[in-house]
Structure formats: C-alpha cells, structure tokens
Amino acid sequence: MNFLLEHWYLLLTAVLSGGLLLWPSLSKAGGGVATAEAVRLINREKAVLIDVCEPEEFAAGHATGARNIPLSTLEGHKQLPSNKALPVVVMCQTGARAARAAGILRKLGHEKAQPLTGGLKAWREANLPTERSAG
CATH class of the missing domain: 3.40.250.10 (Rhodanese-like domain)
Known part of the structure; x- marks a missing residue:
C-alpha cells in the first residue's frame, strides 16, 4: 500500500491506459x-x-x-x-x-x-x- 501512495503516478498511468484501450468499444455503445x-x-x-x-x-x-x-x-x-x-x-x-x-x-x-x-x-x-x- 505504501508503494502505491509513493508512486501514485504509476497507478494513474495504468488506469488511463486501460481507459484508452476500452474507449473504442465504449464509444460504440450508442x-x-x-x-x-x-x-x-x-x-x-x-x-x-x-x-x-x-x-x-x-x-x-x-x-x-x-x-x-x-x-x-x-x-x-x-x-x-x-x-x-x-x-x-x-x-x-x-x-x-x-x-x-x-x-x-x-x-x-x-x-x-x-x-x-x-x-x-x-x-x-x-x-x-x-x-x-x-x-
């Protein structure tokens, strides 16, 4: 847990990367x-x-x-x-x-x-x- 707090930017980068990978399938939902x-x-x-x-x-x-x-x-x-x-x-x-x-x-x-x-x-x-x- 201490690692995540000290390296919050790595977690943010991982979440953003995942979001960008999912974006094409989510944008076609409409x-x-x-x-x-x-x-x-x-x-x-x-x-x-x-x-x-x-x-x-x-x-x-x-x-x-x-x-x-x-x-x-x-x-x-x-x-x-x-x-x-x-x-x-x-x-x-x-x-x-x-x-x-x-x-x-x-x-x-x-x-x-x-x-x-x-x-x-x-x-x-x-x-x-x-x-x-x-x-």
Missing part, C-alpha cells in the same frame, strides 16, 4: 455501424438505406440505392419502410444527423435503426458505389 456491416445488413438482411440529407446535398451525391428522407420530414414520411422489423441504416454527410435520425426512428418503432458511422464520407472512403441525382 451504436453506429461501419460501412462493411452496413453492406452486410443491406445484402443479407434486406436493410433499407435512408439518407437524411437535404435534397440539394442528396442530388450532389449519395449512396447508390439510398432513399432521401430529410431529417426535418422524417416522422410519418411515406418512404419509411412499413415493415418495422427490417434493419434501417441511416446516413448523412458525416454521421451527425444520422445519429439523431436513428434515435427518432427507434422511437417510431424501427428498433433496428442504426446510423452509418462516418456517413457518406466513410462510404466513399470504402469505395462503395455512389451516384448523383439528375437535375
């Missing part, structure tokens, strides 16, 4: 999905990909096959899947709006709604297909 997991959900579990960007952002570039439902119009939108058991992957440009939208969707009964970690930026970095809307 739950986003990585691009690889999103693709798996889309291909194997028929997940619906929803882009909550504004129409102008969506037209400038979006993930292929994504439905555009702006965050401000999310509640009660006609393009939301009627089957609330389907997984829903929500994305935006960076992931910030998608996290809010996933929370709203879960409150609306879409329990499997999850934001795409990193948003469209991460989607593009993973070399996944994107497209632009005509107009």
Whole structure:
C-alpha cells in the first residue's frame, strides 16, 4: 500500500491506459455501424438505406440505392419502410444527423435503426458505389 501512495503516478498511468484501450468499444455503445456491416445488413438482411440529407446535398451525391428522407420530414414520411422489423441504416454527410435520425426512428418503432458511422464520407472512403441525382 505504501508503494502505491509513493508512486501514485504509476497507478494513474495504468488506469488511463486501460481507459484508452476500452474507449473504442465504449464509444460504440450508442451504436453506429461501419460501412462493411452496413453492406452486410443491406445484402443479407434486406436493410433499407435512408439518407437524411437535404435534397440539394442528396442530388450532389449519395449512396447508390439510398432513399432521401430529410431529417426535418422524417416522422410519418411515406418512404419509411412499413415493415418495422427490417434493419434501417441511416446516413448523412458525416454521421451527425444520422445519429439523431436513428434515435427518432427507434422511437417510431424501427428498433433496428442504426446510423452509418462516418456517413457518406466513410462510404466513399470504402469505395462503395455512389451516384448523383439528375437535375
């Protein structure tokens, strides 16, 4: 015990190191999905990909096959899947709006709604297909 009191900085360093090692798993507790997991959900579990960007952002570039439902119009939108058991992957440009939208969707009964970690930026970095809307 005397050793710990005399060398408190070693104990502090050990605790901080452990915390930093655990941080990645703890920070995902709120739950986003990585691009690889999103693709798996889309291909194997028929997940619906929803882009909550504004129409102008969506037209400038979006993930292929994504439905555009702006965050401000999310509640009660006609393009939301009627089957609330389907997984829903929500994305935006960076992931910030998608996290809010996933929370709203879960409150609306879409329990499997999850934001795409990193948003469209991460989607593009993973070399996944994107497209632009005509107009």
